[in-house]
Amino acid sequence: MAESTNRPARPQRLVGAWWGPAVGLSALGFYASATLPADTPTREIYFNIPQGIWAVYVFMSALVGLLVYGFVRHSSLWSIGKPTPGVLRDVPQRLRNAIRLGMAQDKVRRDRYAGIMHWCIFSSIIVLTLVTAQVAIDADSPLDFLHGPYYLFFSFYGDLFGLIGLIGVGMALYRRYFAQMHRIRWDERLEDHLIIVGLGLVLLSGFFVEAARIMVTELEQHPDWARWSFGAFTLAKGLDVFGFEEHQLLSFHAAAWWFHVSMAFGWLGLIVFTRLDHIFFAPINAFFLRTDSPGRLAKIENIEEQEVFGVGFIQDFTWKQLFELDACVRCGRCTEVCPANISGQPLSPMHLIQDLKAHLANVGPAIAQHRHETGDAGREVSPVALIGDVIHDETLWACRTCGACVQECPVMIEHVPTIVDMRRYLVMSEARIPATAQAALENMEMRGHPWRGTALERTTWMEGLGEVPIFDGSQDYLYWVGCSGSLVERNLPITKAVFRLVKESGASFGVLGQEETCNGDPARRLGNEYLFQILAQQLVETFKAKNVQKVITNCPHCFNTFKNEYPQFDGNFEVIHHTEFLAGAMQTGALKATHAVNANVTYHDSCYLGRINGVYDAPRQILELVPGTNLTEMQRNLSKGLCCGAGGGNMWQEEVGERRVNHVRSEEAIGTGADQVISNCPFCIQMFEDGVPAIHPEEEGRMRPFDIAELLEKSVFGETVTAGEQSS
Amino acid sequence: MHIVVCAKQIPDPETPPAAFKIDAATNKVIPAAGIAPVLSQFDGIAAEAALRIKEAKGGKVTVISLGAESAQAAIKQVLAMGADEGVLLKDAAFDDGDSYTTAKALAAAIKKLGDVDAVFCGRQAADWDMGQVGLLVAEELGWPVAIIAKGVEATDSGLKIQRVLADGFETVEMPLPAVVTVSNEFGDPRYPKLPQIMAAAKKTVTPWAAADLGLDAGSVGKAGARLQLQKLFIPEKSSKVELIAGDTPQEQAAALVAKLVADKTL
Ligand SMILES: Cc1cc2nc3c(=O)[nH]c(=O)nc-3n(C[C@@H](O)[C@H](O)[C@H](O)COP(=O)(O)OP(=O)(O)OC[C@H]3O[C@@H](n4cnc5c(N)ncnc54)[C@H](O)[C@@H]3O)c2cc1C
Ligand code: SF4
Ligand code: SF4
Numbered sequence: 001m002a003e004s005t006n007r008p009a010r011p012q013r014l015v016g017a018w019w020g021p022a023v024g025l026s027a028l029g030f031y032a033s034a035t036l037p038a039d040t041p042t043r044e045i046y047f048n049i050p051q052g053i054w055a056v057y058v059f060m061s062a063l064v065g066l067l068v069y070g071f072v073r074h075s076s077l078w079s080i081g082k083p084t085p086g087v088l089r090d091v092p093q094r095l096r097n098a099i100r101l102g103m104a105q106d107k108v109r110r111d112r113y114a115g116i117m118h119w120c121i122f123s124s125i126i127v128l129t130l131v132t133a134q135v136a137i138d139a140d141s142p143l144d145f146l147h148g149p150y151y152l153f154f155s156f157y158g159d160l161f162g163l164i165g166l167i168g169v170g171m172a173l174y175r176r177y178f179a180q181m182h183r184i185r186w187d188e189r190l191e192d193h194l195i196i197v198g199l200g201l202v203l204l205s206g207f208f209v210e211a212a213r214i215m216v217t218e219l220e221q222h223p224d225w226a227r228w229s230f231g232a233f234t235l236a237k238g239l240d241v242f243g244f245e246e247h248q249l250l251s252f253h254a255a256a257w258w259f260h261v262s263m264a265f266g267w268l269g270l271i272v273f274t275r276l277d278h279i280f281f282a283p284i285n286a287f288f289l290r291t292d293s294p295g296r297l298a299k300i301e302n303i304e305e306q307e308v309f310g311v312g313f314i315q316d317f318t319w320k321q322l323f324e325l326d327a328c329v330r331c332g333r334c335t336e337v338c339p340a341n342i343s344g345q346p347l348s349p350m351h352l353i354q355d356l357k358a359h360l361a362n363v364g365p366a367i368a369q370h371r372h373e374t375g376d377a378g379r380e381v382s383p384v385a386l387i388g389d390v391i392h393d394e395t396l397w398a399c400r401t402c403g404a405c406v407q408e409c410p411v412m413i414e415h416v417p418t419i420v421d422m423r424r425y426l427v428m429s430e431a432r433i434p435a436t437a438q439a440a441l442e443n444m445e446m447r448g449h450p451w452r453g454t455a456l457e458r459t460t461w462m463e464g465l466g467e468v469p470i471f472d473g474s475q476d477y478l479y480w481v482g483c484s485g486s487l488v489e490r491n492l493p494i495t496k497a498v499f500r501l502v503k504e505s506g507a508s509f510g511v512l513g514q515e516e517t518c519n520g521d522p523a524r525r526l527g528n529e530y531l532f533q534i535l536a537q538q539l540v541e542t543f544k545a546k547n548v549q550k551v552i553t554n555c556p557h558c559f560n561t562f563k564n565e566y567p568q569f570d571g572n573f574e575v576i577h578h579t580e581f582l583a584g585a586m587q588t589g590a591l592k593a594t595h596a597v598n599a600n601v602t603y604h605d606s607c608y609l610g611r612i613n614g615v616y617d618a619p620r621q622i623l624e625l626v627p628g629t630n631l632t633e634m635q636r637n638l639s640k641g642l643c644c645g646a647g648g649g650n651m652w653q654e655e656v657g658e659r660r661v662n663h664v665r666s667e668e669a670i671g672t673g674a675d676q677v678i679s680n681c682p683f684c685i686q687m688f689e690d691g692v693p694a695i696h697p698e699e700e701g702r703m704r705p706f707d708i709a710e711l712l713e714k715s716v717f718g719e720t721v722t723a724g725e726q727s728s
Numbered sequence: 729m730h731i732v733v734c735a736k737q738i739p740d741p742e743t744p745p746a747a748f749k750i751d752a753a754t755n756k757v758i759p760a761a762g763i764a765p766v767l768s769q770f771d772g773i774a775a776e777a778a779l780r781i782k783e784a785k786g787g788k789v790t791v792i793s794l795g796a797e798s799a800q801a802a803i804k805q806v807l808a809m810g811a812d813e814g815v816l817l818k819d820a821a822f823d824d825g826d827s828y829t830t831a832k833a834l835a836a837a838i839k840k841l842g843d844v845d846a847v848f849c850g851r852q853a854a855d856w857d858m859g860q861v862g863l864l865v866a867e868e869l870g871w872p873v874a875i876i877a878k879g880v881e882a883t884d885s886g887l888k889i890q891r892v893l894a895d896g897f898e899t900v901e902m903p904l905p906a907v908v909t910v911s912n913e914f915g916d917p918r919y920p921k922l923p924q925i926m927a928a929a930k931k932t933v934t935p936w937a938a939a940d941l942g943l944d945a946g947s948v949g950k951a952g953a954r955l956q957l958q959k960l961f962i963p964e965k966s967s968k969v970e971l972i973a974g975d976t977p978q979e980q981a982a983a984l985v986a987k988l989v990a991d992k993t994l
Contacts, residue, residue: 428922
């Protein structure tokens, strides 16, 4: 399909696999040099620093010792966590993740500036470490390869990456000290200054050391060699105008060398004490990243036999969940995109992760020791309660499970399962839950749907549609209407539209009518895993008994649950969302959008269809094929789309905070100037129905929310089946 | 303190109007397909009141329901909230009774339990809305009763009750044993914790028939009922719209007032 307007290009690799050519060239140069006579260009290793060699090894041993200490200290904390099921499943995929997300840093690059900056620093550190390693090998092993063309090339790329590193540092300094209110300063600490200023000093001092050496040994003797170290050469030329004596240069060189080497090792030592540890933890966490769908929450196996439900104590997280706390670099990306945070509600995923991390550091050692001594879980060890004291109830309830934080996190932290685990504890172990959410859960228990007080029946939507086929196992598709599609007044026209379109496409299908029950999604996301399992098991049995193979849903939440979560209950069905079905039917010509719908529209990606299940194209294809529609995208779209505010059970909660999420999103939709906001989810539509009038009180010229099926219905049939009812 | 909670299972008050049907021949509500009966809302609140006293003062809570086998679900719900034991009064002889026969059976069961200090009922069952059973149970037992309570507290000598009146509240103190009917102003019932739901699922509910209570089948249910149901029907609803004429809002308002006065609405 053609690119829609305002659509951001897919993230591009900045420099591709930069290290591939680098390694290749090095190998070539290495080979060439090893075969050349020894009087070719070279330099004296440890020039002017007779003690250099032992100093480097002392520093090196200290660093290794420090790293081992750090690892042991951290791992004793992770080890208080529970086992992580399936963490060694799909190893090839995990290795690919470690390379793609950990080394190539696909996520870091989602922010362009940060991506370039980080690449500069990262590649510079890697290359300069290799440079240093080669120096060590050349000096202390029988191998002697730093001479000849390879030496010149080596000098060149050493300088190049030194410079690249300085550019990165410059960008980082600018961002930290001059860019206003940047996300990286939301939780700024002393270490952040140390890291960036320290790195700058290491790189700069490196250039000065080299420049001083060049001034003594090459500037006059071998200017043609010196040129290859172009950075230091330029610096040497510059310093040369001051006409220093050789002994001055030698003392300066020695001082700079000691400064450089101790700074460099000191800086590497920061890995153990600061967020620099992400150098190791990020790729490892990428390896541990789930390989199944982000739309799937973990199943509590044998729930009836458990004693503790969810996570109410830090040691009830899995060790992987504890490990990832340590990977967080406080970059603020998660918080920056969090709909709750954007709306001034009491949730910042970054602070949540950091608070958990601090709590782990506080109480973890005592718990580990208690475990060691008594063998019991040590739930009484902590003087503060994880939930309530460390993480507040309202923080957990504010989450939409929209996955925006997970999507952006450059170190692959999965906030959503962690948040839901704590909700599970609140709901199942503590029964501490906001009244309106409780009412929804009770309603699901008592009535099999979350819509308290509805006056509609599951078959009300069928009125005026003629004969509606009931699914009996002989048809290809089950059209699943869902609770929202049948019990909420606003959604009936959508349900009808999908029905008419599926029928028009000629597909063989049926519906369940009165026999539909809630699929359990709101219960699971609100933390009532027990209720979810009961509802899911029940429905899987119904589907199997009726020989359901393929399901069309008009709700991304039903879609996600059937598709990603029912396999946990041995329910394997082919599930498609109506946008996919309708786009497919239009492609094959089974549905023809003939009537022009003259409308300026904007399209809202629901979280559970878009970000979580990756369906971005089908709805846009439909919009493109409906004559007369003109799509203007919102700034936040596709995988960066902003939640409507209803996800994660927030459809049934009172919002606390400055603004309501649906007001924020409605404002963005209105900002496009479109006269219709099109979506694909009954919750989103309800949120817009409520949010748009709040932002645009005058009825005149007010944008209207529609499901994409309603739009298509107009185009296929010329009019909606409910048009008469609506105008009366 | 041993408190008995009387809990009734009723047809779901949130049954969609279109699904609510009456069998004119038998004068009975036809249970709506796929809509399970529920615990009467006020009885969950009565249970909450009892459980709070148990938490404050210790003791035990027993839940009793008179009804069909399905009423087990209502009993389990109160057990899941934290009640200790459940009793189901189930007997064909209880069928088609009225508030009086229900109270009689409940009172007999309470006497059989023996060591009961207080009985908590809902202010009214949310189906028939009679508001009789609590009072009649008290009558049968010969205990004092306080109705429509918004606050219930155990004191050293008995209970301190805050009652809802038409124009305010009043606080009364009563000795034990006593009967209290609890109103929605008390607050919401708790959401059960999962471990308790599981424990409740494992508990067995004691079934008692009329004979277990020493009640003669002829004195309960339809045979013992004093209330005769004449006709059960859904009222016909009709609406007439009359547009009030007038050129300005002021004129329309004046015409409306005149009309309301003429109709004796005002
Ligand atoms: C002619 C007639 C026919 C009826 N037929 C049936 C029938 O077929 N099936 C049926 O279930 N009901 C039937 N009823 C309802 C009948 O059983 C009683 O009216 C009912 O049990 C008392 O309810 P109430 O609405 O009067 O209670 P209220 O007096 O309004 O109830 C107050 C409180 O008393 C307690 N309570 C009331 N009833 C019970 C109970 N059953 N178990 C435990 N605690 C209770 C509760 O705490 C409740 O909150 C019929 C009533 C009449 C008049
Ligand atoms: S899932 Fe969405 S709402 Fe929840 S913390 Fe992440 S970004 Fe915020
Ligand atoms: S959780 Fe991830 S995105 Fe959020 S601050 Fe930490 S590293 Fe950044």
